[in-house]
Amino acid sequence: MTNPNDPAPAPESAASDSPASDAPTLVPTPAPPAPKPKPGPRPKPGPRPGATARPDVVQTPPVIAPTLIPHGDPHKFGRIDENGVVWLKTEDGEREIGSWQAGTVEEGLDHFARRFDDLATEVEILEERLAARSGDPRKSQAAARHLLDELPNAHVIGDVSALHTRLTAIVGSADEVADEIRESKEKARADAIARKEALAAEAEQIGAEASQWKSAGDRLRQILDEWKTIKGVDRKTDDVLWKRYAKARDSFNRRRGAHFAELDRERAGARARKEELITQAQELSSSTNWGPTSARFRELLTEWKAAGRAPRDADDALWQRFKAAQDVFFAARNAATSERDAEFTANAQAKIDLLDAAEKAIDPATDLDGARREFRVFRDKWDEIGKVPRDQMSSLEARARGLEKRIRDAEDAQWQRTDxxxxxxxxxxxxxxxxxxxxxxxxxxxxxxxxxxxxxxxxxxxxxxxxxxxxxxxxx
The missing domain is CATH 1.10.287 (Helix Hairpins)
Known part of the structure; x- marks a missing residue:
């Protein structure tokens, strides 16, 4: 798989680092300008805010528009004498920088002041590059040195001394800026490598141990998405780390595939087992042997649960077939039970009536032999009536035993009297x-x-x- 972080070729910077020339003009000399009002000072734009850099991504600082420094009053820094000779005023005195024959003195001073502005703009651009950490500080340093070398011969009117100070500062600070940029890139690279190391290690743990397939698969995709956003790692290191991630992901996919293949086999076996249980349930559905058959259905249900899940598209249909066989049997059993309950209720009422009559008719204290005969008749009728509901059985049997005990007690008393x-x-x-x-x-x-x-x-x-x-x- 292709490493998602393979870098694309970076375009060359469009900004020029070439210093101003020491030719008679610093920029191509335009045709003699038509008379026009003297321009006012050029406003200096404020700095543009830079974007906050991510610690794991090497950010390219935004290009900041150069601040144009107005040249001020050209009369303060130069003059043109009556012969058209142009003079630059410096701390060391005046020096000749050219001649002006194409217009008025004011136009000439403004012309050479604009040349100063152009030179100052180049200095400003170099300063902004260093401040924004944009481009190669060594190139900015070389350009500043070149401008310093050419500054004594520059054909401009303006504060050349201030430009000299600023260029000297650029040359002096460029090495420090270069070191800072190098350290920043190294730190960003180390952070990016550390983060990818951590992501690769996490992916390896998932690939070797994870069994929560859905959440683990989602996490591997999240790792890949984050991986693509991490820049600044050299190609060799990045390839090594990428191979670790890819290998871990392949290991996870193999284990997940094996798990679901085994699950498919288990589900196929569960389906076959449930088909067998359905066949047995259908054979039992017409049975009227209520007790044993009910017990067998309970066993079948236990076996059904132990069989596991069949394939999802078949499991529900299998259950409906199994349940339908159960329902046929239990519906018939419930109908029979209802009929039996009605019969048992009628039997209970018959036994209650029989007990009421026997308790009035049987008096062993006055006629023990007659009581014995009446009780035998009572017991025969009692047995012929049959079963009663379970919740009434104990109370009815207790009354029958009480009647029998009265006769037995009378017999014991008579025996003792004639002993x-x-x-x-x-x-x-x-x-x-x-x-x-x-x-x-x-x-x-x-x-x-x-x-x-x-x-x-x-x-x-x-x-x-x-x-x-x-x-x-x-x-x-």
Whole structure:
């Protein structure tokens, strides 16, 4: 892939660095001008604001229009004598710079003053280039040196001393400006390389590890967009960094392609598995074996979820087919359940009526045998009625058990009242009491009062036990 930052050839600067000539005129001499009013001072335009430079991009400073310095009053810096000789006034005295025969003295002074303006404009342009860091400071320095060399012979009227000072300053500061420009370019290049290094490293991490395919792919495109805006990196370094980014992007694309290829295989397998589950569901849809079939449908649903997603364009259609088979079965089951619920509700009412009648008719306390017969009839009818709703089952069974318990309690009481063992124990206690009383009487007759007293006490104890046993039989 082509490096997006391959530089295009830069156009040559249109500005000229050639100094003014030391010929009799600094610019081509025009034809003798027609008389005209003396021009006023030329206004000096203010500086144009420069754009803020990006740290990673080498900015070309804007071209600032040169500020024209008015030459002022030419009488202050020169004169033309009666012979037409033109003189320049300097700090070292006057020097002849030419002659004027084509018009008035004022026109001649203005002519040579305009030549000074042209020379001052060249100086101004050199100053602006250095201030704006535009072009090669070494060329501006050479041009300033050339103008300095030619300044003593310049055919101009104006403040030549000020021009000499300004040209000297240009020559002296050009080296410093050149160093600043070089350092600025080196810093911008280092910053640009560092940024591309960081972008390449991030792309490599994405290419090796990222699995959030959408966001990672978007980030790689953002890196490329930012990469294109970063300038100032030399071709060799830029190519090395670009190859790192391109390799990372290719690695990401291969991993993403492999992931989705595997996903396609998994989805194809899921589709085949879901087709099998649909077939089983359709076979079960007509079953009336409600319990086991419902359990099997729950198992099929679990298997459906475990199968994973089929291709997007088919998964919804597969689910609708599976659900349709389920709906057929559960609709039939619900209809059967509703019919069964109605039957169970009717059974519950029948059992309630049967219980009400049995609880009134069965009285084991007055007729135990009749109660037994009535209960057997009740139980046969109870079983014939059948099942009732689950929420009523416990309460109805409790009432039936209560009726049965009444009969069982009556049977237990009757058995205890006729229990021969209990009657034998009561008779045995009474016989023992009688024997002890007879022994006490005989002991008394023989004069053994102490023994008679002990025997009577034992006889009283046994008599109490006999009465308690007899009482227990009577309570039953």
């Amino acid at each position: 021969p063992e209990a009657q034998a124990r009561a008779a045995q206690f009474a016989d023992r009491a009688a024997q002890l009383e007879d022994q006490a009487r005989k002991a008394a007759e023989r004069g053994k009062d102490k023994d008679a007293t002990a025997l009577r006490e034992q006889a009283a104890q046994w008599r109490e036990w006999a009465q308690a046993a007899q009482s227990a039989i009577g309570d039953r």
